[in-house]
Amino acid sequence: MVYRPIAINVENLRVEIDGKPILEDINLKVYQGEIVAVVGPNGGGKTTFLKTLLGLVKPSRGKVEVFSFPPKEAVRRHLIGYLPQKVNFKRESCLSALDVVLLGLWYKPISEEEKVKLALEVMDKFGVRNLARERFSNLSGGQQQRVNLARTVVGEPKLLLLDEPTTGVDFPGQQTVYELLKKLRDEKDFTIITVTHDVGVVWKYVDRAVCINRKLHYHGEPAAILKPEILKIVYGTEVVLLFHKH
Ligand SMILES: Nc1ncnc2c1ncn2[C@@H]1O[C@H](COP(=O)(O)OP(=O)(O)O)[C@@H](O)[C@H]1O
Ligand SMILES: [Mg+2]
Structure with missing residues (x-):
């Protein structure tokens, strides 16, 4: 077995907001290079969990480490790339798609030319290079999401925290995004x-x-999340999965 460093170590995590438990008894280890899907019902605490890994939400109990650092230190060292669930740039913002991707490189001690080259390369991978000079706010939801993904990965952080990265992306586009993330993991050893x-x-x-619904209900083989009994725990109701034909 190849030794893999631990990217994320969460022990007995409890998070309360206004005295109400949002996350309880969460234990999770993620190894460098792993891709982990977090599923669960709306309001289950998934976004709060990511924010805890970023140090934006303070645990009321338990331990959270990212590459053996406290979350805030991992952020300070630019180890984490975060794609929030909602990215709000003002509608009237004049940022081009390329400008948005360049934001992901603000802290790098390299020349503007090199930054633009890197940004365009990553935009190419995400199929949005041709949109580089377009105004970001004029792009479709799916195009904006690909540009945001490019911004999140362009600085090559070690850990990517992606909150519903394919929102607004159509079904073939979703597959492309996940295929690409997997390829990037293989090339760069990202933890995702x-x-x-x-x-x-x-x-x-x-x-x-x-599966996170206040507690961590399941972790294991990805195919198992398709089992009706797991889907029922996750979504709290019977779920019929619609498989797309392609
Ligand atoms: N800033 C906040 N103030 C008050 N309640 C919050 C806040 N953030 C999240 N919550 C509550 O925490 C719970 C989990 O929310 P969230 O982490 O956004 O869930 P998910 O991402 O799984 O939909 C919800 O009940 C939500 O209302
Ligand atoms: Mg959420």
């Missing part, structure tokens, strides 16, 4: 945590799935 509702798509591309 992706919150998603695309259970019918992601299970093929991830190493593990975890």
